[in-house]
Amino acid sequence: MLKKIKDSADFIRKYLDEEYETAIILGSGLGALADSMEVHHRLPYKEIPFFPVSTVEGHSGNLIIGKFGGRNVIAMQGRFHYYEGYSMKEVTFPIRVMKLLGVKHLFVSNAAGGVNPTFRAGDLMVITDHINLFPEHPLRGKNMDEFGARFPSMTEAYSKRLIRLSETCADALGINIKKGVFVGLQGPSFETPAEYKWLRIIGGDAVAMSTVPEVIVARHCGMECFGMSVITNATASPEEITTSHTEVQDVSNSSQPAMTALFREIISRM
Numbered sequence: 001m002l003k004k005i006k007d008s009a010d011f012i013r014k015y016l017d018e019e020y021e022t023a024i025i026l027g028s029g030l031g032a033l034a035d036s037m038e039v040h041h042r043l044p045y046k047e048i049p050f051f052p053v054s055t056v057e058g059h060s061g062n063l064i065i066g067k068f069g070g071r072n073v074i075a076m077q078g079r080f081h082y083y084e085g086y087s088m089k090e091v092t093f094p095i096r097v098m099k100l101l102g103v104k105h106l107f108v109s110n111a112a113g114g115v116n117p118t119f120r121a122g123d124l125m126v127i128t129d130h131i132n133l134f135p136e137h138p139l140r141g142k143n144m145d146e147f148g149a150r151f152p153s154m155t156e157a158y159s160k161r162l163i164r165l166s167e168t169c170a171d172a173l174g175i176n177i178k179k180g181v182f183v184g185l186q187g188p189s190f191e192t193p194a195e196y197k198w199l200r201i202i203g204g205d206a207v208a209m210s211t212v213p214e215v216i217v218a219r220h221c222g223m224e225c226f227g228m229s230v231i232t233n234a235t236a237s238p239e240e241i242t243t244s245h246t247e248v249q250d251v252s253n254s255s256q257p258a259m260t261a262l263f264r265e266i267i268s269r270m
């Protein structure tokens with residue numbers, strides 16, 4: 001596995017002229033942030049040795065190397081989900097590649113269901129913490145000591161510094177943000193009404209099928225993380241909710257400009 005990670009990183013490194021300390025993972029319907037980047041290189045995943053390839057509709061699979069908010073940024077346009085059949089090692093493979101490339105700050109975005117009854121479709125939620133309900137842990141198995149400790153702490157999975165900065169930036173831009181706990185589930189079915197209610201009881205504010213594995217692996221290797229959910233379907237009345245992938249994509253597409261503006265501001269002031 002380490003050899004594959006190194007080979008992938010060696011291939012990408014040829015396209016990096018300077019230091020790249022910031023990476024962004026773009027979630028469902030949120031890939032257009034890359035259109036606001038000054039793109040230096042666009043590497044389709046299928047051209048990168050050992051990189052998995054994304055299969056889900058609405059996720060293009062490209063690694064974008066360029067500038068965003070005045071900084072060098074590597075963006076993943078499209079990510080790998082556990083429900084697609086990838087192992088947890090594959091889902092989190094790009095994070096370790098990024099680590100070898102020198103990335104220190106990881107920004108993740110996702111389209112999520114709003115579990116908190118006060119949330120509405122289109123809201124942006126800064127992730128303050130998460131609950132991991134995936135059936136397999138991404139760090140299960142022999143520890144990769146090259147990357148981090150066997151029992152990594154998750155007390156500050158999401159950087160307090162970046163959460164504070166996001167609030168300052170949201171104020172400055174006049175963007176209304178929510179904050180809350182993200183729950184990661186395997187999917188691919190959306191939740192039943194009973195499950196949405198249960199997620200509320202256990203302390204969740206938003207739910208989706210990604211992010212948690214990547215953040216765990218990023219924290220294992222010492223990256224500072226910032227996460228944002230675009231609430232695509234509010235589940236205030238769980239019995240009435242109808243969630244569909246098209247709806248998720250439509251809402252995330254329309255909330256995308258605000259998220260892009262906020263990410264740009266945070267990254268430029270970081």
Ligand code: HPA
Nearest residue numbers: 111112113207208209248
């Ligand atoms: N549940 C799980 N994943 C999601 C949802 C949801 O309601 N909305 C967008 N991704």
